[in-house]
Amino acid sequence: MSPVGWVLSAVAAVVVVSLIVWMVRSRAAGSGALPTRGRGERLDDSSRQPGVRQLGMRMQALLSRPGMSEEVWQELEEELIAADMGVEAAGLVVEAVRRTDPPGADEAKEVIRAELNRILSGVDRRLRLDGDPSILVVVGVNGAGKTTTVAKLAARLNESGHRPIIGAADTYRPAADTQLMTWAERVGVQVVRGRSGGDPAAVAYDALQAGRARGAGAVIVDTAGRFQTRHNLMEELSKIIRVLGRDGDRVSEVLLVMDAATGQNGLAQARRFVEVGVTGIVLAKMDGTAKGGVALAVERELSLPVKFIGVGEGVEDLIPFDGPVFVDALLSPA
């Protein structure tokens, strides 16, 4: 084949693969074609929260049965628990339905909606950016989605004019900073790296110094994945946070990234992290789970706000968690 033929074949292959990836992603999102839209609109798009949709379908089937009986409420409770909402939140919802004794499916749905919204209300989910620069530390267990979240956050903050800089404080995994560099290049932000195996707290501090010197509005620190049972690693996390405050700075956010698919197990892991001073949760991989109800369980049981959800592997796939939008998606039957 001539060189031109090779190039044309390669281009055709890339187009076909891209098309397949796009189709798979659209299907996974349960939304058909997703037009390209501005970020503001995407926030209200419940089809971007596919992980919660399965429950809506099941609930619709349940509530469409003729006659609302105790049996239906018990099944409803089971469905809510199966969606990883947690026994406590599921109990509150069913209690509200029993109390009001709705005459039909529509009324029942409204009671459920109101109760879920009540459970999720009164929580400040805004990202705190109150430093100069603001310091954000991203923590979590191995493979939860930390580095991807750092990149997505950097993209968001860059877009809103905060001029972020990233600190690559995962000095354990040899490929970690390469992964971050690739993301940073794509997002258009700078990364401060340390040497492999070096002290992560020192890298975090260097990033803060560099951020200050370069007039950054935010420093986002990526950390190594760790198991919550490893005492010295948790100590190291505390040290990173302590060292960042050495010059009188306050860490604005310590964001715990949790894999939504790990559900209740994730909660057990999260409790140990909370002790290092976590200020908010990012639920990653909401697109890959049918158990999106975990957002309610996390918030209730950890008493921490879910601030963002990850809905894909792309840099734009991080959306602020919004209670009513989430509840709409949860109750949406299609």
Ligand SMILES: Nc1nc2c(ncn2[C@@H]2O[C@H](COP(=O)(O)OP(=O)(O)OP(=O)(O)O)[C@@H](O)[C@H]2O)c(=O)[nH]1
């Ligand atoms: N579908 C989907 N995949 C995600 C999401 N967030 C992260 N991932 C994927 O999850 C995998 C792990 O992500 P990383 O960001 O490397 O996770 P990490 O917590 O930094 O991993 P370690 O540093 O090894 O502990 C990658 O393949 C990501 O593309 C998400 O919201 N949705």
Ligand SMILES: [Mg+2]
């Ligand atoms: Mg990582």
